[in-house]
Amino acid sequence: MKSILDGRPALKAEVDKVAEVAGYLWQKGWAERNGGNITVNITEYVDDEIKALPAISEVKQIGVTLPNLKGCYFYCKGTGKRMRDLARWPMDNGSVIRILDDCASYVIVADNPVQPTSELPSHLSLHNYLIGSGTDYKASLHTHPIELVAMSHSPRFLNAKEITRVLWSMIPETLAFAPLALGIVPYEMPSSVKLADATLEQVKNNYDCVLWEKHGVVAVGPDIMQAFDVVDVLNKSANIYMCAKNMGFEPEGMTDEAMREIQDVFCLPKVRPTKK
Ligand code: 13P
Numbered sequence: 001m002k003s004i005l006d007g008r009p010a011l012k013a014e015v016d017k018v019a020e021v022a023g024y025l026w027q028k029g030w031a032e033r034n035g036g037n038i039t040v041n042i043t044e045y046v047d048d049e050i051k052a053l054p055a056i057s058e059v060k061q062i063g064v065t066l067p068n069l070k071g072c073y074f075y076c077k078g079t080g081k082r083m084r085d086l087a088r089w090p091m092d093n094g095s096v097i098r099i100l101d102d103c104a105s106y107v108i109v110a111d112n113p114v115q116p117t118s119e120l121p122s123h124l125s126l127h128n129y130l131i132g133s134g135t136d137y138k139a140s141l142h143t144h145p146i147e148l149v150a151m152s153h154s155p156r157f158l159n160a161k162e163i164t165r166v167l168w169s170m171i172p173e174t175l176a177f178a179p180l181a182l183g184i185v186p187y188e189m190p191s192s193v194k195l196a197d198a199t200l201e202q203v204k205n206n207y208d209c210v211l212w213e214k215h216g217v218v219a220v221g222p223d224i225m226q227a228f229d230v231v232d233v234l235n236k237s238a239n240i241y242m243c244a245k246n247m248g249f250e251p252e253g254m255t256d257e258a259m260r261e262i263q264d265v266f267c268l269p270k271v272r273p274t275k276k
């Protein structure tokens with residue numbers, strides 16, 4: 001069967017990255033059954049032939065109106081689809097959608113009519129904001145990282161300042177490679193517009209990763225690999241924290257001075273960079 005990826009190596013490379021990350025999510029134990037979802041803004045790879053593709057689904061409502069997404073195209077994981085299957089067959093477990101001119105609805109255009117993720121309102125609200133704010137961020141990842149979700153069961157860690165400080169202080173790399181961690185969203189119903197709105201508020205506050213209480217995280221980044229890296233380093237710190245607790249002590253953590261030094265040496269950003 002012909003695929004939208006045939007003869008489009010740049011688009012294929014982007015979807016291949018999604019498949020690679022989906023495999024990591026499964027290997028890490030963060031993607032039970034259909035857990036987690038990925039969307040990537042692929043509009044830059046869209047040519048006239050793709051623009052002319054007919055819809056292969058009925059028109060579907062997003063649930064929110066997103067003015068910056070007019071005419072945009074996204075690769076989306078399918079709802080109910082497994083990351084471990086997507087890793088091998090990305091176009092059977094996800095699809096490409098086109099946002100229609102009303103900015104409130106979409107159609108599927110390729111390869112198969114796979115219904116996008118139930119968290120689409122959250123993902124698309126983030127993409128809408130990221131475009132409007134002038135970043136080159138193209139990817140949004142939702143996953144269920146075990147140690148971070150475990151921490152979200154403690155009221156102490158449902159405080160963005162406190163959980164970020166503890167995670168940054170576990171290992172220098174976390175501060176260096178997740179300098180815009182970690183916002184908090186108190187529990188909301190999965191796939192609800194309330195959850196989408198609360199997540200968007202945190203991303204507007206310059207958090208690149210947002211912890212959903214007793215559920216998972218959402219991370220945004222320039223591409224899906226970089227969004228994954230942010231979750232990976234944060235969860236590594238959460239794991240180190242728990243290992244120390246399992247050994248029977250509260251980990252000391254790096255000093256504030258040591259963390260300030262890393263901030264200075266690496267000139268770490270405090271806000272999300274925008275395109276020049
Ligand atoms: P989907 O299968 O609809 O993507 O949902 C998975 C999930 O993690 C919901 O929060």
Ligand code: ZN
Binds near residue numbers: 036144
């Ligand atoms: Zn989820």
